[in-house]
Amino acid sequence: MNALQADLAPRIAPVVLANITTRYPYHDSHLFRTGEAAFDFVTAHPAFGNSFDWHSSVHSHWTALQLLKHFAARTDVPPSIGKLHDAVVHNLTERNVAIECEYLAASPSYERPYGWAWALMLAAAIESSAIEAARKPLRRLADQLAAKTVGWLGVLPSPVRHGVHGNTAFALGLMLDASDTLSLVELRDAIEAKAQVWFADDRDYPHAWERSGNDFISPGLAEADLMRRLLPEREFSGWWHTFITSLKPDAALLAVAHVPNVSDGQIFHLHGLNLSRAAMLARIAQALSLPRELDCAERLYRAGVDAAVGRDYLSTHWLATFAWDAARSIDAASAIRRLPM
Numbered sequence: 001m002n003a004l005q006a007d008l009a010p011r012i013a014p015v016v017l018a019n020i021t022t023r024y025p026y027h028d029s030h031l032f033r034t035g036e037a038a039f040d041f042v043t044a045h046p047a048f049g050n051s052f053d054w055h056s057s058v059h060s061h062w063t064a065l066q067l068l069k070h071f072a073a074r075t076d077v078p079p080s081i082g083k084l085h086d087a088v089v090h091n092l093t094e095r096n097v098a099i100e101c102e103y104l105a106a107s108p109s110y111e112r113p114y115g116w117a118w119a120l121m122l123a124a125a126i127e128s129s130a131i132e133a134a135r136k137p138l139r140r141l142a143d144q145l146a147a148k149t150v151g152w153l154g155v156l157p158s159p160v161r162h163g164v165h166g167n168t169a170f171a172l173g174l175m176l177d178a179s180d181t182l183s184l185v186e187l188r189d190a191i192e193a194k195a196q197v198w199f200a201d202d203r204d205y206p207h208a209w210e211r212s213g214n215d216f217i218s219p220g221l222a223e224a225d226l227m228r229r230l231l232p233e234r235e236f237s238g239w240w241h242t243f244i245t246s247l248k249p250d251a252a253l254l255a256v257a258h259v260p261n262v263s264d265g266q267i268f269h270l271h272g273l274n275l276s277r278a279a280m281l282a283r284i285a286q287a288l289s290l291p292r293e294l295d296c297a298e299r300l301y302r303a304g305v306d307a308a309v310g311r312d313y314l315s316t317h318w319l320a321t322f323a324w325d326a327a328r329s330i331d332a333a334s335a336i337r338r339l340p341m
Contacts, residue, residue: 163210223243282332
């Protein structure tokens with residue numbers, strides 16, 4: 001029984017609908033070149049010019065697909081689900097996605113790697129969606145981004161280890177999941193090779209240094225969650241216990257991040273940190289049968305989930321995705337915990 005998902009889905013469905021149908025406010029990191037005309041993000045991003053910024057739009061569409069799949073087999077369907085389906089179909093037309101591909105081709109580093117990772121996840125999710133018309137255009141987008149990522153990994157000298165959008169391990173984890181679904185063998189091989197070089201020998205991670213004041217990703221847990229995907233269970237267990245050492249119950253890595261009541265988009269990142277750590281801890285706990293870590297994941301989820309359905313667009317335009325990822329990860333881990341031994 002997916003208890004957290006069942007409770008969360010009707011709460012975030014209207015939030016995700018609002019996200020992918022809201023044009024303004026919008027933030028875009030467009031590079032202006034000499035002599036260019038004024039930039040119109042609506043024209044440049046007909047698919048993903050919503051939900052405040054490009055990457056949030058992409059992963060809000062991914063979350064929309066998760067919700068549509070969740071409610072497909074249920075009778076308690078909220079009114080927003082039909083509208084959510086129509087909004088996804090309206091945004092992810094072949095023409096709209098083709099324009100997004102053109103923009104990415106002209107802007108080689110735009111939204112790298114975080115936006116790329118979520119775009120690959122979206123393409124993977126559409127494979128099992130009833131919205132068949134979007135499969136081919138999103139597959140072309142995925143192929144484009146996979147090739148760009150392989151090239152990027154070939155020249156990236158070392159990973160980015162901070163706790164915001166540029167974190168390498170977090171993006172590679174999402175890309176790895178997508179590459180398996182989409183059979184992107186070259187991408188998967190490139191990720192595995194780099195992960196082995198960059199992370200396989202890491203020891204004694206200084207987890208007491210986490211967290212920074214505007215993180216929404218735990219660098220340590222993102223790295224561990226990536227290695228979880230790549231290593232057999234026994235090898236991952238050995239890696240984890242040499243990577244994360246002296247982890248006491250009151251460790252900062254496991255503690256809820258307090259978010260001051262301020263209207264600051266960077267400080268609000270800490271809501272996402274609670275949720276992303278919940279998701280990653282749950283997956284690690286499931287892989288290694290770690291009840292304490294799963295308990296911590298549940299506590300972190302409870303601390304962050306309400307921010308995903310609040311009234312502040314600085315939070316709601318992106319937190320619904322992180323809440324859903326945490327809910328499904330905890331549900332999966334909890335199901336294993338309930339199985340008879």
